[in-house]
Amino acid sequence: MIDTLDDLDVEGTTVGVRVDINSPIGDDGTLADDARLRAHVDTLSELLERGGRVAVLAHQGRPGGDDFVSLESHAERLSKLLERPVDHVDTTFSDAACEAVRNLENGDCLVLENTRFYSEEYMEFDAERAAETHLVEGLAPALDVYVNDAFAAAHRSQPSLVGFPTVLPGYAGRVMESELDVLGTIEETPEPRIYVLGGAKVPDSIDVAWSVLEKGLADHVLTAGVVGNVFLIADGVDVGDASSDFIYDQGYWDEIDRAADLLDAYGDSIALPRDVAVERDGERHELGVNALPPGDEEAAMDIGSSTLAYYERLLEDAGTVILNGPAGVFEEEAFATGTRQLYGAATDVEMSIVGGGDTASALRSLGVDGFTHVSTGGGAALRMLTAEPLPAVTALEDGPKRQQPADD
Numbered sequence: 001m002i003d004t005l006d007d008l009d010v011e012g013t014t015v016g017v018r019v020d021i022n023s024p025i026g027d028d029g030t031l032a033d034d035a036r037l038r039a040h041v042d043t044l045s046e047l048l049e050r051g052g053r054v055a056v057l058a059h060q061g062r063p064g065g066d067d068f069v070s071l072e073s074h075a076e077r078l079s080k081l082l083e084r085p086v087d088h089v090d091t092t093f094s095d096a097a098c099e100a101v102r103n104l105e106n107g108d109c110l111v112l113e114n115t116r117f118y119s120e121e122y123m124e125f126d127a128e129r130a131a132e133t134h135l136v137e138g139l140a141p142a143l144d145v146y147v148n149d150a151f152a153a154a155h156r157s158q159p160s161l162v163g164f165p166t167v168l169p170g171y172a173g174r175v176m177e178s179e180l181d182v183l184g185t186i187e188e189t190p191e192p193r194i195y196v197l198g199g200a201k202v203p204d205s206i207d208v209a210w211s212v213l214e215k216g217l218a219d220h221v222l223t224a225g226v227v228g229n230v231f232l233i234a235d236g237v238d239v240g241d242a243s244s245d246f247i248y249d250q251g252y253w254d255e256i257d258r259a260a261d262l263l264d265a266y267g268d269s270i271a272l273p274r275d276v277a278v279e280r281d282g283e284r285h286e287l288g289v290n291a292l293p294p295g296d297e298e299a300a301m302d303i304g305s306s307t308l309a310y311y312e313r314l315l316e317d318a319g320t321v322i323l324n325g326p327a328g329v330f331e332e333e334a335f336a337t338g339t340r341q342l343y344g345a346a347t348d349v350e351m352s353i354v355g356g357g358d359t360a361s362a363l364r365s366l367g368v369d370g371f372t373h374v375s376t377g378g379g380a381a382l383r384m385l386t387a388e389p390l391p392a393v394t395a396l397e398d399g400p401k402r403q404q405p406a407d408d
């Protein structure tokens with residue numbers, strides 16, 4: 001049983017609120033889409049209106065990525081959304097950061113710096129070890145309680161997610177609470193159940209495919225996006241140098257063997273693209289898998305129309321469809337077709353559940369709506385949809401194991 005904001009006496013309490021505002025970043029290094037910030041407004045407003053002193057904790061991007069940036073522009077945007085000043089502190093657990101937290105008054109809010117600027121935060125620990133990291137030991141004494149609203153990161157066993165609730169009283173925020181309510185009942189959803197796995201996070205998608213097929217949760221797994229390209233290679237199709245190099249550069253080459261093992265074990269339940277779309281002479285050009293490989297520079301950027309027809313037929317009989325990751329490079333109009341049509345077809349299924357930050361923004365930009373539930377999380381939603389526990393939720397359930405030293 002997890003405590004929620006209903007169980008918290010907020011007034012005068014200093015609350016560390018872990019949110020997931022990991023967002024698309026523009027060429028200028030600032031926030032390009034505020035959807036994930038808007039999702040947390042209810043939780044943050046409620047805490048502030050009830051007299052809380054709020055220190056926001058969040059990550060942005062992954063080390064080495066172009067989107068691995070400061071949270072300064074996120075704080076500016078939150079200030080507008082919350083209609084009150086929101087300071088940005090350029091460290092996360094330094095003396096200066098702790099002092100800024102201790103100086104908060106009732107109804108004040110600040111955003112601490114990107115937690116992943118500290119290497120420990122990009123490691124996975126068990127909760128007790130996470131509680132001994134510099135981040136948690138440094139910042140926890142300045143906080144009274146911890147609220148986790150970062151459902152989208154709850155599948156990560158990282159210090160800001162599992163360490164704080166191990167030393168502080170922990171509560172689920174409103175986003176976390178509603179996601180757990182909706183996604184916690186996957187085994188009871190109507191059958192047959194189809195999982196559509198697209199996008200670019202290949203290892204996560206293959207983990208999910210194994211799990212749902214092994215547990216009998218999925219009747220079919222439909223592959224698309226980079227995931228589909230990996231399965232095609234595993235099935236012996238030459239998708240061409242451009243797509244293969246991309247997969248290699250992402251460090252996903254070993255995933256091809258895992259995909260091949262999965263095809264050996266559950267091939268009858270896994271659907272592979274029958275054709276792909278490449279860019280030729282500046283336009284979308286579709287090629288059946290028998291016509292592959294494409295030209296040297298031509299990458300498989302979307303699923304083609306035969307694949308769409310095939311997947312739409314499978315969806316017609318589904319009781320539940322769970323979708324994660326776009327079917328192609330939806331950011332380019334010529335390659336948005338697969339995502340628009342496949343997701344559009346999914347809205348006709350009795351129960352349709354969508355996960356993924358990029359997927360949600362894809363659907364908004366493509367104007368596709370009408371799903372039963374659009375989760376704020378991708379990997380986290382999928383993990384729940386495999387009926388696996390989320391480490392950050394388990395840490396909230398387990399509660400504090402060590403007494404926090406008094407802060408005087």
Ligand SMILES: Nc1ncnc2c1ncn2[C@@H]1O[C@H](COP(=O)(O)OP(=O)(O)O)[C@@H](O)[C@H]1O
Binds near residue numbers: 225356360
């Ligand atoms: N065939 C493809 N080749 C290269 N990139 C692709 C392809 N299909 C999808 N993508 C990319 O995948 C990205 C989203 O994947 P992912 O991060 O897994 O989604 P989510 O955040 O929804 O979980 C998008 O930027 C999209 O351009």
Ligand SMILES: O=C(OP(=O)(O)O)[C@H](O)COP(=O)(O)O
Binds near residue numbers: 020152153378
């Ligand atoms: O965007 C996120 O996950 P998602 O793309 O699976 O929704 C979360 O912020 C987790 O980020 P991570 O996958 O870099 O740990």
